[in-house]
Amino acid sequence: MALTNIFIQEKLVEKFGDQVSTFATDTDILSFETLAANNLKVIQFLYDELGFTFLTDLCGVNYPDQKDAEIVVVYHLHNFIENIRVRLSIAVPVEKPDVFTASKLFESANWMERETYDFFGVNFIGHSNLKRILNVDEMDYFPLRKEFPLEDQTRIDKDDEMFGRG
Amino acid sequence: MEAHKNIDLPQGSIEKRTTTLNIGPTHPATHGVFQNIMEIDGERVVSSEQTVGFIHRAFEKLAEHRNLYQITPITDRLNYCSSPINNMGWHITCERFLKVEIPKRVDYLRVIIMELARISDHLICNSIVGVDTGAYTGFLYVMQYRELIYEIYEEVCGSRLTTNIGRIGGFERNFTNTAFTKLEKFLNEYPKVLKEFESLFTRNRIFMERTQGTGGITAARAMNYGFTGPNLRAAGVDYDVRVANPYSSYQDFDFTIPVGTTGDNYDRFLVRNAEMWQSLSIIKQAYEKVQSFKGAEAEIFHADVPEYYLPKKEDVYNNMEALIWHFKIIMGEVHLPKGQIYSAVEGGNGELGFYLVSDGGRTPFRLHFRRPCFIYYQAYPELITGGMLSDAVVTMSSLNLIAGELDA
Numbered sequence: 001m002a003l004t005n006i007f008i009q010e011k012l013v014e015k016f017g018d019q020v021s022t023f024a025t026d027t028d029i030l031s032f033e034t035l036a037a038n039n040l041k042v043i044q045f046l047y048d049e050l051g052f053t054f055l056t057d058l059c060g061v062n063y064p065d066q067k068d069a070e071i072v073v074v075y076h077l078h079n080f081i082e083n084i085r086v087r088l089s090i091a092v093p094v095e096k097p098d099v100f101t102a103s104k105l106f107e108s109a110n111w112m113e114r115e116t117y118d119f120f121g122v123n124f125i126g127h128s129n130l131k132r133i134l135n136v137d138e139m140d141y142f143p144l145r146k147e148f149p150l151e152d153q154t155r156i157d158k159d160d161e162m163f164g165r166g
Numbered sequence: 167m168e169a170h171k172n173i174d175l176p177q178g179s180i181e182k183r184t185t186t187l188n189i190g191p192t193h194p195a196t197h198g199v200f201q202n203i204m205e206i207d208g209e210r211v212v213s214s215e216q217t218v219g220f221i222h223r224a225f226e227k228l229a230e231h232r233n234l235y236q237i238t239p240i241t242d243r244l245n246y247c248s249s250p251i252n253n254m255g256w257h258i259t260c261e262r263f264l265k266v267e268i269p270k271r272v273d274y275l276r277v278i279i280m281e282l283a284r285i286s287d288h289l290i291c292n293s294i295v296g297v298d299t300g301a302y303t304g305f306l307y308v309m310q311y312r313e314l315i316y317e318i319y320e321e322v323c324g325s326r327l328t329t330n331i332g333r334i335g336g337f338e339r340n341f342t343n344t345a346f347t348k349l350e351k352f353l354n355e356y357p358k359v360l361k362e363f364e365s366l367f368t369r370n371r372i373f374m375e376r377t378q379g380t381g382g383i384t385a386a387r388a389m390n391y392g393f394t395g396p397n398l399r400a401a402g403v404d405y406d407v408r409v410a411n412p413y414s415s416y417q418d419f420d421f422t423i424p425v426g427t428t429g430d431n432y433d434r435f436l437v438r439n440a441e442m443w444q445s446l447s448i449i450k451q452a453y454e455k456v457q458s459f460k461g462a463e464a465e466i467f468h469a470d471v472p473e474y475y476l477p478k479k480e481d482v483y484n485n486m487e488a489l490i491w492h493f494k495i496i497m498g499e500v501h502l503p504k505g506q507i508y509s510a511v512e513g514g515n516g517e518l519g520f521y522l523v524s525d526g527g528r529t530p531f532r533l534h535f536r537r538p539c540f541i542y543y544q545a546y547p548e549l550i551t552g553g554m555l556s557d558a559v560v561t562m563s564s565l566n567l568i569a570g571e572l573d574a
Contacts, residue, residue, distance in 0.1 A: 026506070029508060031506075055392060056508075056510075056536065057508070057521060061523055061531075062532075076508055076519075076536075080389070080403070080410075087508065107387075107392070108390065108391050108541050108542075111543075112541065115540075133218060134219035134574070136219075144226060150228070150231045
């Protein structure tokens with residue numbers, strides 16, 4: 001039987017009940033949320049039962065306005081045989097961004113989790129080598145969080161003489 | 167007399183059996199800014215650790231402060247061996263997100279450019295594998311055909327390496343006759359060159375002995391490591407985004423996906439070579455389809471998306487509406503719809519994905535690039551451990567690692 005979004009949704013609800021929520025199929029990919037404590041269980045279930053054996057992408061998003069759910073970790077999983085993708089997201093508070101690592105299941109998650117740690121400070125519990133990957137080791141902040149805006153391009157109080165704009 | 171003691175070590179120190187060797191960050195064997203800290207025992211690699219991020223330029227942060235059309239030049243600098251694919255991938259992501267209908271002719275023109283880019287990407291990768299095994303001739307010989315591809319880009323968009331080609335909705339101008347003449351020249355002359363390039367390498371005994379059985383990976387491990395593109399296909403998985411999730415009307419073309427079996431350096435080389443033949447055939451088909459448009463249809467080179475496609479300059483000077491759109495686009499005053507999308511294209515070295523999150527503002531709320539070589543480079547220690555140091559160099563070049571994409 002061909003795997004459909006509805007079927008995946010039913011299976012997930014059957015297994016996890018109300019711990020999986022916010023199903024949406026905007027732009028063709030089934031996306032849904034689960035609790036941070038459940039992420040490995042859901043990913044393992046998708047892997048074992050529904051054939052999502054390929055982790056396409058893992059990244060973070062920062063929503064500073066969502067109270068206690070400021071950091072969101074997004075997984076894109078792919079079932080090659082049925083050629084269907086799902087997007088799973090989990091939200092964690094910025095004060096305690098603890099997420100279980102998926103790197104034991106997918107080797108590819110190793111660096112993607114390091115990257116997410118590097119930019120958002122997500123603490124992947126159980127990761128074997130959680131350190132910065134693209135930024136310098138001495139960096140003491142997480143640059144892709146929204147609290148670090150880029151410079152306003154219209155500012156005029158800066159001495160630009162050195163750059164030919166003075 | 168004590169047997170086998172090279173140097174007198176200070177008391178209390180431990181004699182180290184292996185040698186630590188730093189390759190990179192800048193080294194002729196790395197073809198890019200990569201650092202490998204290898205433990206070697208004689209010439210055998212015992213373990214290695216990679217350091218990446220030397221040319222990290224914070225593209226994802228930059229993209230949060232730019233309008234959609236300003237992000238295209240950022241994508242140029244990902245995999246700069248095939249920047250048109252990155253540009254088109256970004257345009258296609260935006261078009262899918264904005265639900266823009268693209269005319270067929272634009273799709274076919276895009277396919278021509280993307281397949282040319284794929285050829286130039288594979289050409290560089292394969293000839294560099296040749297250079298690293300000691301055969302420089304192929305590299306020099308094919309370079310003039312990469313030059314011809316760059317001339318076609320130049321004719322279409324005005325630049326060569328970082329192309330910034332096309333716009334959201336299509337191309338900035340129609341293809342000129344010179345562009346088509348150069349394309350015909352390429353289609354006529356390139357098969358002979360590729361044939362000769364293949365006969366230089368494919369059954370070359372030195373080349374085969376250097377590449378067969380080195381840097382191999384099984385299909386299951388390759389999938390677990392997130393391999394995509396030719397590297398995954400060389401391991402035997404027939405996954406290609408052009409077929410799995412067609413974009414830009416790839417479903418209209420007839421082509422096959424070459425696969426390997428062992429996933430070693432030789433198979434990767436063969437898969438890339440075979441893909442170049444397929445790309446050539448796709449370009450031929452696309453060119454025929456483009457030529458089949460007659461009359462007004464043959465002049466279409468962009469879709470009707472006034473919110474994102476810059477109007478013609480003469481319209482801007484003479485037409486109020488065009489002036490308004492021009493101003494709104496340039497000043498970035500167009501608001502995006504809310505939502506999120508993941509859209510992928512088959513890049514030169516794998517699935518190049520764009521994950522775009524919008525909160526309804528003028529710039530993306532978050533843009534994440536799924537860079538294929540960032541993901542598969544983590545398999546490198548597994549590929550080289552136990553092999554010779556000189557094979558590690560070949561493995562690195564046959565993985566088609568592009569530092570610009572890896573470090574984003």
